[in-house]
Amino acid sequence: MRKLVLVGISLLLIAGSLGAAEPPVSPNGIALFPEYMNWRVIAPSYREDKGHIRIITGNETAVQALRAGTLPLPDGCVLAKVAWKAEKNPAFPVATEPGAFVQVEFMVKNSEIYKKTGGWGFARFVGNELKPYGKDADFVAECFGCHTPVASNDYLFTKSVKTP
Numbered sequence: 324m325r326k327l328v329l330v331g332i333s334l335l336l337i338a339g340s341l342g343a344a345e346p347p348v349s350p351n352g353i354a355l356f357p358e359y360m361n362w363r364v365i366a367p368s369y370r371e372d373k374g375h376i377r378i379i380t381g382n383e384t385a386v387q388a389l390r391a392g393t394l395p396l397p398d399g400c401v402l403a404k405v406a407w408k409a410e411k412n413p414a415f416p417v418a419t420e421p422g423a424f425v426q427v428e429f430m431v432k433n434s435e436i437y438k439k440t441g442g443w444g445f446a447r448f449v450g451n452e453l454k455p456y457g458k459d460a461d462f463v464a465e466c467f468g469c470h471t472p473v474a475s476n477d478y479l480f481t482k483s484v485k486t487p
């Protein structure tokens with residue numbers, strides 16, 4: 324009986340530690356937002372040179388601000404860009420669909436903390452291991468540099484998709 328209780332307790336401990344697995348953290352301190360696939364869709368996109376299909380999602384603050392056309396976006400907004408390899412559907416090759424997962428990226432608005440990069444904190448997690456991108460926090464220069472041409476749109480390329 325005592326043995327069974329001990330086995331039970333160890334199983335509970337194992338389950339507890341599995342459930343509490345910490346999300347990976349980017350070198351600049353931004354942790355992966357595990358709920359990004361439950362957020363609302365802002366837009367899909369397709370990157371020809373990389374052959375990636377993406378969707379851009381946002382937390383409630385971001386979706387509401389984008390729909391209301393508020394610029395710059397307020398603090399607390401988070402946008403996610405999720406990318407998959409574009410693959411032809413074998414049963415219907417002119418249809419291209421998402422294949423293997425490539426990466427998920429985030430832009431987090433905090434005008435104080437991320438003042439130097441337009442108020443946005445950047446983070447990328449690569450592959451099925453969700454490996455944090457960047458040797459150190461300087462990787463953000465690459466992200467910010469490429470997002471600078473859209474500075475007048477609060478550094479965002481994506482606009483909300485329109486539906487009737």
Ligand code: HEC
Pocket residue numbers: 368369370377379402403404428429430445446447456462463465466467469470478479480481482
């Ligand atoms: C070479 C240019 C380039 C670099 C570098 C780049 N991005 Fe982007 N990013 C884009 C473009 C273009 C889009 C528009 C959507 C798309 O391409 O799928 C975008 C979109 C995004 C979005 C969705 C919001 C928006 O602006 O549309 C996020 C989030 C994002 N990028 C994060 C990052 C992060 C994090 C990094 C660095 C680790 C990064 N980006 C580096 C070009 C770039």
